[in-house]
Amino acid sequence: MASVGAISFPRSGFDAVIFDCDGTLVDSMPAHFEAWCDALALYGASGVLREDVFFAMGGRPSHDIVMEINDLYSLKLDPEAIALAKRDSYYKRIGSITLIDEVAEFAQSLRGHVPMAIASGSNRRVVEKTLQLLGVSDWFDEVVTSEDVAEGKPAPDVFLYAAKLLGVNPLKCLVLEDAPPGILAAQRAGMQVVAIPMTIASQRA
Numbered sequence: 343m344a345s346v347g348a349i350s351f352p353r354s355g356f357d358a359v360i361f362d363c364d365g366t367l368v369d370s371m372p373a374h375f376e377a378w379c380d381a382l383a384l385y386g387a388s389g390v391l392r393e394d395v396f397f398a399m400g401g402r403p404s405h406d407i408v409m410e411i412n413d414l415y416s417l418k419l420d421p422e423a424i425a426l427a428k429r430d431s432y433y434k435r436i437g438s439i440t441l442i443d444e445v446a447e448f449a450q451s452l453r454g455h456v457p458m459a460i461a462s463g464s465n466r467r468v469v470e471k472t473l474q475l476l477g478v479s480d481w482f483d484e485v486v487t488s489e490d491v492a493e494g495k496p497a498p499d500v501f502l503y504a505a506k507l508l509g510v511n512p513l514k515c516l517v518l519e520d521a522p523p524g525i526l527a528a529q530r531a532g533m534q535v536v537a538i539p540m541t542i543a544s545q546r547a
Contacts, residue, residue, distance in 0.1 A: 349444045349445070356515060357510045358456060358459070358515045359449075359457075359517075360516070360517045360518070360528075361517075361518045362520060365540060366538045367449065369441070370439040370472065371400065373436065377428045377435060378407075381428035382411070387411070387417060390411055390414075390415050398522060400521030400540075401462075401463040401494075401520075401524035403464075403495075404488075408420075409421060439476070446478070458481065458482050459484040460504075463500070466485070469487050483507075484508060486500050486507065495524045495526070495527040496527045500527065501515070512531050516535075518538055519537060
């Protein structure tokens with residue numbers, strides 16, 4: 343497992359906990375970045391996505407990221423084709439991902455006591471494959487992805503829908519998130535947020 347250092351988790355004041363997946367529960371962001379680079383290079387856009395920009399956009403749906411790249415560089419990349427190539431490249435690297443120690447231990451401590459959900463900007467197949475590979479699928483009562491809502495992060499939709507599925511008032515939900523779009527989305531949903539330090543520092547140390 344990977345470690346992100348000491349995190350202060352609240353132990354009361356919430357009725358449910360919602361976890362982002364990539365970069366929060368799972369140390370998978372380096373694998374996702376490399377997959378994005380592969381996909382973009384495949385379609386003639388090598389080098390357009392800087393690592394710091396990618397991490398700042400963490401949690402956003404693939405379609406939105408491609409559209410932003412198109413706007414930034416006056417490109418006409420096909421969002422669906424890039425997303426498919428990126429997913430295939432990520433699958434080739436999925437064996438390198440690990441749980442993030444502190445977050446996984448917190449989740450384990452809540453099992454059977456507090457309803458929990460995943461709310462991710464990735465697509466469902468990727469999220470479910472990730473959770474299955476790491477053996478944590480049964481930790482969570484619900485999994486919500488960008489495919490389940492009208493707008494992805496930083497809109498609050500994924501978190502509000504997760505709260506609805508859990509049957510918990512959004513104001514009584516605690517969210518764990520690592521990326522700015524996800525943190526903003528949780529705040530817009532009226533939820534308490536614990537910011538998980540981005541794992542880029544530990545990966546490059």
